[in-house]
Amino acid sequence: MTLAPVERLKQPERSKPGEKAPPPDDARLLYTGADWDYDTVKRCHDAIQEIALGELGLDVYPNQIEVITSEQMLDAYASIGMPLLYRHWSFGKHFARDEAMYRRGMRGLAYEIVINSSPCISYIMEENSITMQALVIAHAAFGHNHFFKNNYLFQQWTDAEGILGYLDFAKAYIARCEERYGQQLVERTLDAAHALMNQGIHRYPRRRLDLQSEARREQERQEVQRQLYNDLWRTVPTKKGLKAPSDEERRRALLDLPEENLLYFLEKKAPRLAPWQREVLRIVRHVAQYFSPQRQTKVMNEGCATYVHYRIMTRLHELGRISDGAYMEFLHSHTSVVFQPSFDDPRYSGINPYALGFAMMQDIERIATNPTEEDRAWFPGYAGSGDAMAALRDAWANYRDESFILQYLSPHLMRKMRLFHLHDDSDESVYRVSAIHDERGYRRVRQQLAAQYDFSSLDPDIQITDVDLAGDRRLILEHKVQKGVLLAEEDAKAVLQHVANLWGYDVLLFENDDAGNTLRKLTVPARTILLAE
Amino acid sequence: MSSMIIVDRRSNPKGKSLANRQRFIRRAKEQILRAVNGASSNRRIKDVESGADISIPTGGISEPTFHRSGQGGIRDHVVPGNKEFMEGDTIAKPPGGGGAGRGNEGSPDGGGEDEFRFVLTREEFMDLFMEDLELPDLAKRKLKAADAVLWQRAGYSSSGSPTNLNLVRTMRNSLSRRIALKRPKTEEMLALEAEIAELEAQPGKDPDRLMELRGLLERQVLRSKRIPYIDPIDVRYNRFTPIPKPAAQAVMFCLMDVSGSMTEHMKDLAKRFFMLLYLFLTRRYKQVEVVFIRHTHEAEEVDEDTFFHSTETGGTMVSTALEEMKRIIKERYPVADWNIYGAQASDGDNTTSDGGRTAALLEHDLLPACQYYAYVEVGSDPDSMPAGFATHARETDLWRTYKQITGTETPFVMKKVRHRREIYPVFRELFARDGAKQSEEATP
Numbered sequence: 015m016t017l018a019p020v021e022r023l024k025q026p027e028r029s030k031p032g033e034k035a036p037p038p039d040d041a042r043l044l045y046t047g048a049d050w051d052y053d054t055v056k057r058c059h060d061a062i063q064e065i066a067l068g069e070l071g072l073d074v075y076p077n078q079i080e081v082i083t084s085e086q087m088l089d090a091y092a093s094i095g096m097p098l099l100y101r102h103w104s105f106g107k108h109f110a111r112d113e114a115m116y117r118r119g120m121r122g123l124a125y126e127i128v129i130n131s132s133p134c135i136s137y138i139m140e141e142n143s144i145t146m147q148a149l150v151i152a153h154a155a156f157g158h159n160h161f162f163k164n165n166y167l168f169q170q171w172t173d174a175e176g177i178l179g180y181l182d183f184a185k186a187y188i189a190r191c192e193e194r195y196g197q198q199l200v201e202r203t204l205d206a207a208h209a210l211m212n213q214g215i216h217r218y219p220r221r222r223l224d225l226q227s228e229a230r231r232e233q234e235r236q237e238v239q240r241q242l243y244n245d246l247w248r249t250v251p252t253k254k255g256l257k258a259p260s261d262e263e264r265r266r267a268l269l270d271l272p273e274e275n276l277l278y279f280l281e282k283k284a285p286r287l288a289p290w291q292r293e294v295l296r297i298v299r300h301v302a303q304y305f306s307p308q309r310q311t312k313v314m315n316e317g318c319a320t321y322v323h324y325r326i327m328t329r330l331h332e333l334g335r336i337s338d339g340a341y342m343e344f345l346h347s348h349t350s351v352v353f354q355p356s357f358d359d360p361r362y363s364g365i366n367p368y369a370l371g372f373a374m375m376q377d378i379e380r381i382a383t384n385p386t387e388e389d390r391a392w393f394p395g396y397a398g399s400g401d402a403m404a405a406l407r408d409a410w411a412n413y414r415d416e417s418f419i420l421q422y423l424s425p426h427l428m429r430k431m432r433l434f435h436l437h438d439d440s441d442e443s444v445y446r447v448s449a450i451h452d453e454r455g456y457r458r459v460r461q462q463l464a465a466q467y468d469f470s471s472l473d474p475d476i477q478i479t480d481v482d483l484a485g486d487r488r489l490i491l492e493h494k495v496q497k498g499v500l501l502a503e504e505d506a507k508a509v510l511q512h513v514a515n516l517w518g519y520d521v522l523l524f525e526n527d528d529a530g531n532t533l534r535k536l537t538v539p540a541r542t543i544l545l546a547e
Numbered sequence: 548m549s550s551m552i553i554v555d556r557r558s559n560p561k562g563k564s565l566a567n568r569q570r571f572i573r574r575a576k577e578q579i580l581r582a583v584n585g586a587s588s589n590r591r592i593k594d595v596e597s598g599a600d601i602s603i604p605t606g607g608i609s610e611p612t613f614h615r616s617g618q619g620g621i622r623d624h625v626v627p628g629n630k631e632f633m634e635g636d637t638i639a640k641p642p643g644g645g646g647a648g649r650g651n652e653g654s655p656d657g658g659g660e661d662e663f664r665f666v667l668t669r670e671e672f673m674d675l676f677m678e679d680l681e682l683p684d685l686a687k688r689k690l691k692a693a694d695a696v697l698w699q700r701a702g703y704s705s706s707g708s709p710t711n712l713n714l715v716r717t718m719r720n721s722l723s724r725r726i727a728l729k730r731p732k733t734e735e736m737l738a739l740e741a742e743i744a745e746l747e748a749q750p751g752k753d754p755d756r757l758m759e760l761r762g763l764l765e766r767q768v769l770r771s772k773r774i775p776y777i778d779p780i781d782v783r784y785n786r787f788t789p790i791p792k793p794a795a796q797a798v799m800f801c802l803m804d805v806s807g808s809m810t811e812h813m814k815d816l817a818k819r820f821f822m823l824l825y826l827f828l829t830r831r832y833k834q835v836e837v838v839f840i841r842h843t844h845e846a847e848e849v850d851e852d853t854f855f856h857s858t859e860t861g862g863t864m865v866s867t868a869l870e871e872m873k874r875i876i877k878e879r880y881p882v883a884d885w886n887i888y889g890a891q892a893s894d895g896d897n898t899t900s901d902g903g904r905t906a907a908l909l910e911h912d913l914l915p916a917c918q919y920y921a922y923v924e925v926g927s928d929p930d931s932m933p934a935g936f937a938t939h940a941r942e943t944d945l946w947r948t949y950k951q952i953t954g955t956e957t958p959f960v961m962k963k964v965r966h967r968r969e970i971y972p973v974f975r976e977l978f979a980r981d982g983a984k985q986s987e988e989a990t991p
Contacts, residue, residue: 015686027846052553055553056551058551059551063551076551076552077551077552078551078552078553079551079552079553079554079558080553080554080555080556081555081557082554082556082557084559086556086557086559092567101566101569101570103567103570103573103574103608104567104571104608104610105567105571106567106568106569106570106571106572106609107571107575107608107665109567109571110568110571110665110666111567111664111665113665113666114664114665114666117666133552137556140557156552197570201570201574205610208610209610209611209612211612212612212613213613224621243791252702255988272675354627355628356627356628356630357626357627357628358628358630359628362626362628364626365626365627366675375663430821431627431628432627432628432629432630433625433626433629434625434626434628434632435623435625436623436624436625436628436638437621437622437623437639438621438623439621440619440620440621440623443639443640444638444639444640445637445638445639445640446635446636446637446638447632447633447634447635447636447637447638448623448630448634448635449634450629450633450634451629452634454634455634459625462623462624462625463625465623466623466624466625473613473614474613474614474615478612495620497620497621497622497623498619498620498621499615499616499619499620499621499622500615500616500619500620501613501614501615501616502614502615502616502617503616504611504613505609505611505612505613505614506613508609508611509611509612509613512611534604536803
């Protein structure tokens, strides 16, 4: 699965806690030294909470902080950060890879994992120093927590109260299916569903999700089925000579086509799936939907959490509640988290969401409290309003990455980060710099950067457009090709194979450009490996 | 003020992802097995034992998704760190790049990986490595002396040492006896005493009642004295019974010809074979001892280092080594107590006159004592030989000698190995579950 994992704060190469100046005799200090215990963690949490709720005006779910070992952290990683996700080999694979990389020192462990649930669960690792624990609490338990609770996408698409209960149900349900229908069949169904996870998301709201009632709903459905069952139906003779095939319009209306949520369509309409397989698809779909806001708010979510932890730790230091040494340790981690190498740096691997997010939040603070003439012209809404937190809370609540960047990225920051737009046409032998951080380029750079975080750049636009009901029941999909970039063929074929297995009949994918010309056609015949006897 | 909860999860059971890991290994088993076999033929066996870094092709374990290809079309990137570019500037594409995206864009999670690398634990590795192998003839597991006794719980007894007292049983018996014999309860007696004390405190209030109560109390005290709280017949002890423990111990004899004709390559092959056998035995037996015997025209027992590394010169008399083995068995490893395995490696040279004696020693003295005896004939590396020169070598002296023994109902096998990649297959052949004679009561 290529889900955006739960938010992680990366560990810098190797921070060395511990070596600190001798404890000053200031009674206001929350702690001295590097070791932590429950009392200090609690003290830190209370001090942080005072600042977060009092001074920053954050609004959070109740917090639950869980202490785990590094091995458990790896465990949690493997199952996309969820503590009780169902069992599947791919999680074992991720664990094996993460572990190998961790052992070889190629990758540091995250300091924390935070779960969008109520109570909001943050994991902290026992190996970390108390300064790091304070940082994690400020970052996850208040920064991310506030974002989860207030951002409109999370409010619309996730159910923080219900998620843990739902995962419980999902795990038990899939375990039961494995018992009843065999591990292999369940595994294959899950494989197919996972391949379509990114195409299993509703993009536009339909109804409020209520995960708590999911388990009940499934039971009720089974009960109704049981009650309605009548063996007589089996003996009713089938109608001879079906009506002439309805026209395309009618058929598509009947099937609610086109449909971009492939998992949803297959769950509802695939003719040959067993009821439990539909439920499995549904579970995977819900998990994908639960994570979809995180994929769309990476920059904002991290920016929010990083800004919050920076404000809080700085405030704690100002108040004399943490020592200079602890503050230096914090700054060391903080700066390595928000480090953004230039494009020509060997360490460059795209824009660091922490760096961009944090810089934008600081920029908003600057514009609200100390704007220049340019800022006033660009952001008349809040420039000079004096209340940075109000502006930030408003942004955190009402935007996702794409709209946030489009709305808030300032010329000042573009100059500071020296952003420029590079145009790469495969027919040309050169890259073109089509906009830079100057008067003519600001808007274009901003638009392009925002577009990078849009749905359409995250996932290719693939829809189910038709089913050949009259003929061989072939399922027809369309990929709306943007800018001439086709799908990676090998993977696309493998995924189509999964689609065909779920659908039960052949699958055909057209890759069409804007004008409707077909650039490529992929056909995959169905295999019957998913059909139970 | 804090509504925060801290939960310590550190003591939660470890390896929550174990089930996932097992599923993953089962899923990728075929590839992993191939990689394990590859690892074992290319690496030092010693390294193999410590688990392994395994790298397998992503074939059966890929997780495909719909994503855009890295090639073709038009791409737009916004990147940081502009130093000298102005709008309209062009940058030459790196040769061969063919319009691929910059940085990591365009290749989503894991899309570009060809090989999947991870670490197998020692257990997992050995499980796969030794899969389908079986030690032949495990039948002999004679009971050793008294020290190999396992004590096992076996119900209760009415006699025993105080440390084995079973309190629950004892009290249960005591309770039922007290109920059956109507021993007065302490509370009842206390209540009586209290009532008496109350009446005594107000003299003359109800003398008859007082009298009656006193009589009752006296009877009860008497009764409780006659019926003890715990009687010796209540007492129960945990009973333990000795179960003779099978002496699952083995000794492995490594015999090797170290005369001048044995090249480093041959010794290396032999070593690999011995190591494999050792690993295999350690998985089957708790305790495995190894005896190294090297021989030229005379044999001696040596330590491991000398065995593999020092060179000797001299003729070749295989019988001397067998003689030495026989002597050591007699002295230190009584056949009744030990599972004896023999492994011999040689280039096949032997003094012609020694043939009869060697065969006789093996057949009449050693094989009856051994669980299994394997002879591996190591040859020169066929790859390093001039073409047309090697391969169909004639049968060696020792091979001819031993050939008379195989085929009969003896725990004896012989194989030829020329290249290190053949070691593992040959080893598997020797111990393959079906190939070897199975004993009725296998498994240690």
